[in-house]
Amino acid sequence: MSDGGSVLLAEVALPLPLPRTFAYTVPGELVETALPGARVRVPFGRRERSGWIDTLRRGVPTGKERALLAVEEEPAPPAVLELCRWISRYYFAPLGVALRAAVPPPVSSAPPLQRRVVRLARELPSLAERMRLFARAPRQRECVEALEGLGGVADLAHLTGRLGFSDAVVRALEGKGVVSVADEERARDPYAGRDDAAPSPPPTAAQAAVIEALVEGARGAEGRPFLLHGVTGSGKTLVYVELLREVVERQGRGAIVLVPEISLTPQTVARFRAAFGDQVAVVHSALSEGERRDAWRAIRAGEKRVVIGARSAIFAPLQDLGAVVVDEEHEATYKQGEAPRYHARDVAAVRAGMEGAVCLFGSATPSLESWEHVRSGRFRLLELPERIGALPMPPIEVVDLRRERERRREAGRATRREEGGEGGGEAGEILSSRLRAEVEIRLERGEQTILLLNRRGYASFAQCRACGEVWACPHCSVSLTHHRARRRLVCHHCFHEEEVPELCRLCGSDELTFRGVGTEQVERAVGDAFPAARVARMDVDTTGGKWSHHRILERVERREVDILLGTQMIAKGLDFPNVTLVGVVNADVGINLPDFRASERTFQLLAQVAGRAGRGPRGGLVIIQTSLPDHYVVTHALTHDYAGFAARELNERLEPTYPPHTRLVNVVVSGEDELATQAAVETAVAWVRDLLRTRRVDDVTLTGPAPCAISRIRGRWRWHFLLRSPRGTTLGAVGRYFAERYRPAGDIRVIVDRDPVSLL
Ligand code: ADP
Numbered sequence: 001m002s003d004g005g006s007v008l009l010a011e012v013a014l015p016l017p018l019p020r021t022f023a024y025t026v027p028g029e030l031v032e033t034a035l036p037g038a039r040v041r042v043p044f045g046r047r048e049r050s051g052w053i054d055t056l057r058r059g060v061p062t063g064k065e066r067a068l069l070a071v072e073e074e075p076a077p078p079a080v081l082e083l084c085r086w087i088s089r090y091y092f093a094p095l096g097v098a099l100r101a102a103v104p105p106p107v108s109s110a111p112p113l114q115r116r117v118v119r120l121a122r123e124l125p126s127l128a129e130r131m132r133l134f135a136r137a138p139r140q141r142e143c144v145e146a147l148e149g150l151g152g153v154a155d156l157a158h159l160t161g162r163l164g165f166s167d168a169v170v171r172a173l174e175g176k177g178v179v180s181v182a183d184e185e186r187a188r189d190p191y192a193g194r195d196d197a198a199p200s201p202p203p204t205a206a207q208a209a210v211i212e213a214l215v216e217g218a219r220g221a222e223g224r225p226f227l228l229h230g231v232t233g234s235g236k237t238l239v240y241v242e243l244l245r246e247v248v249e250r251q252g253r254g255a256i257v258l259v260p261e262i263s264l265t266p267q268t269v270a271r272f273r274a275a276f277g278d279q280v281a282v283v284h285s286a287l288s289e290g291e292r293r294d295a296w297r298a299i300r301a302g303e304k305r306v307v308i309g310a311r312s313a314i315f316a317p318l319q320d321l322g323a324v325v326v327d328e329e330h331e332a333t334y335k336q337g338e339a340p341r342y343h344a345r346d347v348a349a350v351r352a353g354m355e356g357a358v359c360l361f362g363s364a365t366p367s368l369e370s371w372e373h374v375r376s377g378r379f380r381l382l383e384l385p386e387r388i389g390a391l392p393m394p395p396i397e398v399v400d401l402r403r404e405r406e407r408r409r410e411a412g413r414a415t416r417r418e419e420g421g422e423g424g425g426e427a428g429e430i431l432s433s434r435l436r437a438e439v440e441i442r443l444e445r446g447e448q449t450i451l452l453l454n455r456r457g458y459a460s461f462a463q464c465r466a467c468g469e470v471w472a473c474p475h476c477s478v479s480l481t482h483h484r485a486r487r488r489l490v491c492h493h494c495f496h497e498e499e500v501p502e503l504c505r506l507c508g509s510d511e512l513t514f515r516g517v518g519t520e521q522v523e524r525a526v527g528d529a530f531p532a533a534r535v536a537r538m539d540v541d542t543t544g545g546k547w548s549h550h551r552i553l554e555r556v557e558r559r560e561v562d563i564l565l566g567t568q569m570i571a572k573g574l575d576f577p578n579v580t581l582v583g584v585v586n587a588d589v590g591i592n593l594p595d596f597r598a599s600e601r602t603f604q605l606l607a608q609v610a611g612r613a614g615r616g617p618r619g620g621l622v623i624i625q626t627s628l629p630d631h632y633v634v635t636h637a638l639t640h641d642y643a644g645f646a647a648r649e650l651n652e653r654l655e656p657t658y659p660p661h662t663r664l665v666n667v668v669v670s671g672e673d674e675l676a677t678q679a680a681v682e683t684a685v686a687w688v689r690d691l692l693r694t695r696r697v698d699d700v701t702l703t704g705p706a707p708c709a710i711s712r713i714r715g716r717w718r719w720h721f722l723l724r725s726p727r728g729t730t731l732g733a734v735g736r737y738f739a740e741r742y743r744p745a746g747d748i749r750v751i752v753d754r755d756p757v758s759l760l
């Protein structure tokens with residue numbers, strides 16, 4: 001092994017919050033398999049850890065290096081390793097942390113061929129039946145819903161291990177005859193037997209033109225990413241499928257399709273399964289560790305060449321990547337909320353660039369970042385401006401909630417009750433008479449309704465009941481957040497503060513409210529108004545596991561649900577022709593979030609949810625309830641005018657400057673003690689200011705510090721400050737220097753978030 005004292009040394013990246021790799025010697029028996037990208041077992045301190053080989057070199061050991069213990073997994077493809085290095089640099093994360101996000105973890109023991117498998121023994125169709133059966137056993141209900149989400153079957157070990165259900169829960173379900181438990185050869189593929197999508201129809205002329213441009217791109221004619229701006233219902237999925245036919249079938253390369261959340265997009269998955277059958281690997285969070293590792297190996301070995309999944313699928317170990325598609329590219333879920341804080345859309349473009357693959361972003365409401373890239377020529381725009389079959393976009397009506405209130409007041413039915421920050425409001429305020437009448441009609445005709453409740457409870461803002469005025473920052477286009485304890489209204493961007501007003505500054509009324517929307521009240525209002533309707537509610541808080549969404553959507557598809565209630569998750573790419581009415585219960589909440597993307601998000605949400613209506617021959621109608629009918633978000637949504645909205649919003653972000661006009665890093669400092677946290681953020685700010693001064697950095701500006709909009713989470717106080725720069729490289733250098741060198745004291749935590757999607 002040694003020649004002249006020199007040995008083979010491996011630099012190993014460990015998933016630890018340390019910005020460095022560690023050197024190990026490679027013992028002779030591992031020389032063949034210890035390759036860059038391979039997962040290895042190493043001694044570290046008094047214990048063992050898993051890490052990844054970053055680089056290999058021959059060198060003279062210092063004598064401190066210990067030896068690698070084992071090679072645990074074949075190397076990730078070089079492109080994936082290179083991508084992780086990019087992520088590590090760009091997002092200020094240790095390489096081992098980036099790799100941990102990219103490569104499935106080691107599986108504790110070899111998977112036995114015989115598995116103990118739990119299967120649903122019968123369907124539990126009605127909510128009523130579930131409630132009766134599981135009234136005192138919420139864990140049992142969750143377990144059933146987790147099973148449903150997994151296609152009705154799962155390994156017992158998976159349920160009791162990763163998903164954390166006790167043996168007793170499973171036994172109780174067995175006792176009730178709801179599940180059966182037996183030894184089987186292998187758990188069934190959760191997607192098997194679901195390939196019920198019809199084969200793709202021939203493309204329309206508009207689709208054909210777009211497909212042609214993409215196919216040319218796939219043959220090397222275009223190196224830039226494509227942005228497909230296609231209205232809701234314009235047939236974007238078929239375009240993706242046809243691009244993949246070129247790349248996968250004709251060129252024999254691999255492809256990745258990213259979707260915002262796999263459990264919410266069963267229809268998209270089904271279309272790819274219909275086109276590519278067994279070549280498709282669907283990777284999602286409900287896979288067991290073993291299944292995930294099996295999928296990883298099958299992809300790496302070239303057995304699966306189409307990978308569909310949420311953001312982490314961008315790391316799929318395809319050896320020869322020919323295309324990356326990012327569907328609904330504007331979605332915030334593409335940004336990971338923990339380290340490495342990568343944005344899968346941006347990572348997709350980087351990976352495609354590294355591997356010479358076509359990169360396609362699709363959306364009816366593109367992110368302003370992508371839109372700006374089109375304008376600057378970095379992206380190439382493709383458009384599908386019309387719905388398939390020349391179906392019209394659904395008409396959108398506004399119900400002015402101010403008038404509704406006035407009407408009720410005149411009718412003498414207004415109650416005197418003050419609204420609390422977390423909700424309040426009478427049923428009449430939740431469902432206007434107009435919306436109620438339209439729902440009624442749908443129920444009579446056997447058509448379906450979607451009601452969107454865009455509830456974000458913490459966002460409490462001040463609004464005049466009489467004229468609808470919302471207190472906004474004089475310097476920023478965001479509303480002020482009500483800090484109840486301090487009795488102040490605070491801007492979370494420029495840190496302006498003011499007293500809570502007594503009277504409306506516009507109309508002088510003293511009827512000021514601090515508003516937030518309470519979901520339960522909405523649900524109750526719907527139940528009261530339509531007692532006979534079959535209602536399903538879908539949001540993160542109510543459903544046992546996220547896989548139960550899958551089942552709810554299937555029930556909607558089978559028309560077993562009359563009214564689907566939900567948060568933004570129901571706005572995504574669903575295609576239900578029998579949905580003829582979409583109601584937005586209150587558009588104000590989103591608009592008034594104290595975040596620079598609040599308007600963009602709300603516009604996207606309104607446009608997307610409106611896009612669920614009128615996908616069938618019976619047409620559709622959208623009703624938006626709002627106290628801000630003249631807000632540009634609402635007026636542009638009414639006319640389905642994305643370009644108009646984007647132009648206006650880009651203008652709003654000039655002063656103070658926000659992306660896409662500038663690059664941002666958000667630094668969040670948190671701690672358990674309020675004063676210590678404030679002191680810590682001030683120290684951090686002083687540290688950065690000092691750095692900027694001594695290094696003479698003049699194109700990075702620092703704003704803050706200030707409390708975060710959500711000023712305390714899970715007992716930790718949160719403060720933040722912003723770094724802005726027109727130049728990504730300088731911003732990156734400053735951010736990295738800070739992230740790697742700044743070490744806070746005590747229990748203080750510092751998060752450095754590059755290209756944040758939210759500043760809350
Ligand atoms: P988008 O994702 O752009 O909102 P979808 O891909 O869901 O739109 O397509 C909308 C509907 O149009 C779907 O029901 C789809 O099956 C149908 N469709 C798409 N392309 C065609 C086509 N060329 N001919 C007929 N129907 C199509």
Ligand code: ZN
Nearest residue numbers: 464467504507
């Ligand atoms: Zn007023």
Ligand code: ZN
Nearest residue numbers: 473476491494
């Ligand atoms: Zn401000």
